[in-house]
Amino acid sequence: MANATDAPAQARQGFNTADIPAHVKARILAEALPNMLRYDEETVVIKFGGHAMGDQALSDAFAKDIVYLKQSGVNPIVVHGGGPQIANMLSKLEIKSEFKNGLRVTDKATVQIVEMVLAGAINKDIVSAINRQGGKAVGICGKDANLMIARKITEMADPESSEMLPVDIGFVGDPVQVNPHIVDVISKSDLIPVIAPIGISFEGETLNINADSFASALAARMKAKRLLLLTDVDGVLDKTGQLVAELSIEEAQELIRNGTITGGMIPKIEGCIEVVEAGVEAVVIINGKVAHSVLLELLTDHGAGTLLGRRRRKARSA
Ligand SMILES: Nc1ncnc2c1ncn2[C@@H]1O[C@H](COP(=O)(O)OP(=O)(O)O)[C@@H](O)[C@H]1O
Ligand SMILES: CC(=O)N[C@@H](CCC(=O)OP(=O)(O)O)C(=O)O
Numbered sequence: 001m002a003n004a005t006d007a008p009a010q011a012r013q014g015f016n017t018a019d020i021p022a023h024v025k026a027r028i029l030a031e032a033l034p035n036m037l038r039y040d041e042e043t044v045v046i047k048f049g050g051h052a053m054g055d056q057a058l059s060d061a062f063a064k065d066i067v068y069l070k071q072s073g074v075n076p077i078v079v080h081g082g083g084p085q086i087a088n089m090l091s092k093l094e095i096k097s098e099f100k101n102g103l104r105v106t107d108k109a110t111v112q113i114v115e116m117v118l119a120g121a122i123n124k125d126i127v128s129a130i131n132r133q134g135g136k137a138v139g140i141c142g143k144d145a146n147l148m149i150a151r152k153i154t155e156m157a158d159p160e161s162s163e164m165l166p167v168d169i170g171f172v173g174d175p176v177q178v179n180p181h182i183v184d185v186i187s188k189s190d191l192i193p194v195i196a197p198i199g200i201s202f203e204g205e206t207l208n209i210n211a212d213s214f215a216s217a218l219a220a221r222m223k224a225k226r227l228l229l230l231t232d233v234d235g236v237l238d239k240t241g242q243l244v245a246e247l248s249i250e251e252a253q254e255l256i257r258n259g260t261i262t263g264g265m266i267p268k269i270e271g272c273i274e275v276v277e278a279g280v281e282a283v284v285i286i287n288g289k290v291a292h293s294v295l296l297e298l299l300t301d302h303g304a305g306t307l308l309g310r311r312r313r314k315a316r317s318a
Pocket of ligand 2: 084
C-alpha cells in the first residue's frame with residue numbers, strides 16, 4: 001500500500017475499493033451524493049498549474065477526475081498553466097527569462113515560445129490525457145472565437161507603497177473582455193473545454209496571460225459555482241506553516257499586508273478576491289500533487305485546501 005504522502009504511487013494504484021469495509025463505503029457514498037447533486041449542471045472552472053503537472057500518474061488521476069465530473073453532470077472547464085515547462089524550453093533555447101511581481105517578462109521571441117508550449121504541447125497533452133480516460137476534450141486558447149481579449153500591462157503596483165508605477169514587461173496581458181460563447185458551445189455538449197492562457201489584444205497582438213488571472217476572469221464572467229486552483233502546496237499556509245482551511249476576503253488581504261502570503265501566492269489570492277467579489281460563491285486553492293484532489297475537494301464535506309469565499313465551509317453541505 002502507498003503511504004499518504006506517496007501521491008504518484010496512490011494515483012498509479014487507481015481506485016481499488018475491494019479492501020474497504022462496506023460501512024466505510026456507505027459513509028463515503030452518503031457524503032459524496034449530496035455534494036454531487038449540489039454541483040449538478042453547475043460550471044466549475046479548474047486551473048491546473050504547471051507545478052501540479054510533473055508526474056504522469058498524477059496527470060492521469062487529474063484527467064480521470066475531470067471525466068468523472070463530466071459524467072456525473074457537472075460542467076468542468078479546464079484552464080492550464082505551464083510556467084515550469086516554459087522555463088525548460090526557454091533554457092534549452094538559451095533565452096533568458098525573468099519575472100516581475102510574479103509575471104514573466106515576455107519579449108517577442110519569448111511570446112512565440114510561450115504560445116508554442118502552452119497552446120501546443122501542454123494543451124494537447126492534457127486533451128489526450130482526458131481522452132485516454134474516456135472523456136472528449138477539446139483544446140483551445142484565448143484567441144479562439146476571441147475568448148480572452150487582453151490589454152498589455154503597462155503599470156503595476158509598487159509592492160512597498162502600492163503606488164501604480166509604469167512598467168514595460170512586453171507581451172503580457174491583463175484580461176479586459178471575456179467572450180465565453182465558444183466555451184458554452186463546447187461544454188453544453190459531451191465535450192470538455194481545455195484552455196491555454198494565451199490572449200489577443202484589440203490590435204491583434206498575442207499576449208501571455210498568467211494562468212491564474214485567465215482562470216479567474218473566465219470563472220467570474222461565467223459566474224461559475226466554483227473556481228479550483230491546483231498548485232504545489234496544500235493551500236494557504238499561516239506563519240507557522242499550518243493550512244488555513246478558510247479565509248474571508250478581509251483575512252486574505254491582511255495575510256498579504258503582514259507578509260504571510262508572498263510570491264506567486266499574491267496574484268493567486270488577488271485573483272481569488274476579484275472572483276468572489278464578482279459573484280462566484282467560492283474559490284478553493286488545493287494541492288494538485290495529491291491524487292484525486294479535485295474529487296476530494298468537491299465531493300467531501302470538509303474539502304481539501306483553502307476556501308476563500310462568502311460561504312463558510314461548515315455550511316458547504318447545506
Ligand atoms: N502563505 C503561503 N501559503 C502557501 N504558499 C505560499 C504562501 N506564500 C507564498 N507561497 C508560495 O506560493 C507558491 C504557489 O504559487 P505559484 O508558484 O505561482 O504556483 P503555480 O505555479 O501552481 O501557479 C507556493 O509554492 C509557495 O512557495
Ligand atoms: C505572464 C505570465 O507569467 N504567464 C505565465 C503563463 C503560464 C502560467 O501561468 O503557468 P503556471 O500556472 O504553471 O504558473 C508564464 O509565462 O509562466
